[in-house]
Amino acid sequence: MTLTVNRIRLGNTEFEGENSVYVLGTAADEQTTLIDTSVRTPETLDALRSGLAEHGQSLADVEQVVLTHWHPDHAGLAGTVQEESGATVFVHEADAALVAQEDEAWDVFEARQRTLLREWGLPKPIQKAVLATAEKVGRLDGPAPTIERISAGDELDCATGLETVHLPGHTEGLVGFAFDGNAGRELFSGDALLPDITPNVGGADVRLDNPLAAYLDTLSHFIDSDYDRAWPGHGDVMETPAERAREIRNHHRERAENILDVLADHGSADPWSVAGHLFGELDGIHVLHGPGEAYAHLEHLAESGAVRRVENEYELVEHPDLDALFGDAVAVRQ
Template identity: 55%
Template sequence: MKRIQLGNTVFEGKNDVYLLDGETTVLVDTGVATAAVRDQLRSELAEFSVEFADVDEILVTHWHYDHAGLAGEIQAESDAVVRVHEADAPLVAGEESALSAENETTRRKLREWGLPDDRREELLEFLSEHESLAGRPAEVTPFADGDTFAIDGREFEAVHLPGHSAGLSAFAFEGDAGEEAFVGDAILPKYTPNVGGADVRLDAPLELYVDSLVRFIDRDFDRAWPGHRDVIDEPSARAATILEHHRERTENVVGVLREQGPSDPWTVSAALFGDLKNIHVLHGPGEAYAHLAHLAERGVAERDGNAYELVDENPDIDDLFPTVDDSA
């Protein structure tokens, strides 16, 4: 297995593409569809005597442009099988109905989150200008949680871990360290993956992500290969750290509501993150929304219109999150 790190100036940190170059040539993720990244990927693959035309299969961890952007183009040169979880497959396939629905949901949620008109239009313009990063649509082969793929005598298991996106999936396999997995953005070594703004299709993104983190910890992988930056040698501990981060952020959101009274996600986002630019104008209030929705689901807050109000001024935050053992 070879790791290729690609430049990425739009999203968080260098993208990791993984090359499995046995009898079957496989890529895990592809990078974003820009000329610079395309050329870099071609050059990096050439170092291993691989061309786009040689690729037999592409395993896509999730639909985001920096992971699936070049899948369609590589497939056009190679006729590779492109595997994507069924929840994300329509977006990677470029299905008009799915793209239109995602666009409309984005617009609706930006209004519900309380973005001022000028900031909303600024964000929509930014998103429109970057639509080309999605690249050429691919003909996809959907998979479901638990499906397995036999590649060169090794079995890869799809492990569905929604939250950051509806279809985000890891690919688990037996490696040199024991049970390993390509995990996309399920966990990252430095950043905490955005929840709420990264996939507006999810109505309970934090709850889904918390469940995914617990499942991930319970799997007790020995090593994780993320979609950005470097290998994670203690993945359960990292997942537990991210879970604790969300517990602390929820506590901060409660503090904002306690201090400011009923607030919409944009107001809470401003208190948490300050002024935001570019894609973070989406991710900030989306993150705030995810935590506010979690509080409402647990009866700590109530939604009235677009604002959320505390109904429990002093909740036990620990009761809102599971206790996990990352030392198994």
């Protein structure tokens, strides 16, 4: 049986712009599944209801909510949908406690975030502003869903079946869901692979010790698996996912080169200073994501021995073999 995929475009209050929520199944099917739910606002909830109605369905018809990761623009309405429909909510075990709004998990997360903001070198007034923004767009609110935890390799019941694929980096528990579709082997990629922007690593989830290394492994999975199509959490469907993964890997290779140049030209620096050289003035969520990405790169370079961390600054040791760290650069579409 071919899986029926319908896309609902929903607004977003922050992050990467318009969200894509996928409805699997039709009004005639026995089971309706949502991939992600978008951010929890009255406007988005109304838009989700309208989108489902266009396909002859309602929130009450949803039997499964399958989340790619914990971020509020993907999991925000999960509890609301479950409250109205009784749907089962699935999320990877690494992100489950955050989605379930468990206070202990959030307390640990926020303590880690406060520590890293200090270590990254953000000035105290900016730390305060970042934490205020993180509080506004961070913890999920509304009904806390009851969660079914899943892990890599788990298969969910949905027409042809959905195979859980662990794709960490952007968050610790980000997963995709692979299935046999009209184009061949296809995947719901969440924010692991996006068509127009590069998913943030470092600032988007502070729990990973080496988020860039994790994300490079995720990109290698896309390249090696060579999916025939990927359905992202933001933007249009990608017909050549492996090619897009190579583009993003090349982007990070170039970013690493830029960071090495910063250290060579300006001496040792903390992530906040490096981000200033890379991106200039930052605002909004990017005040967190900018130094977070610099930190992710610096930690990856430190693990290779190319840079050395001295307290909260990083100094250049030697120029590394970037082919070994990022793979051979390849030609990609313009």
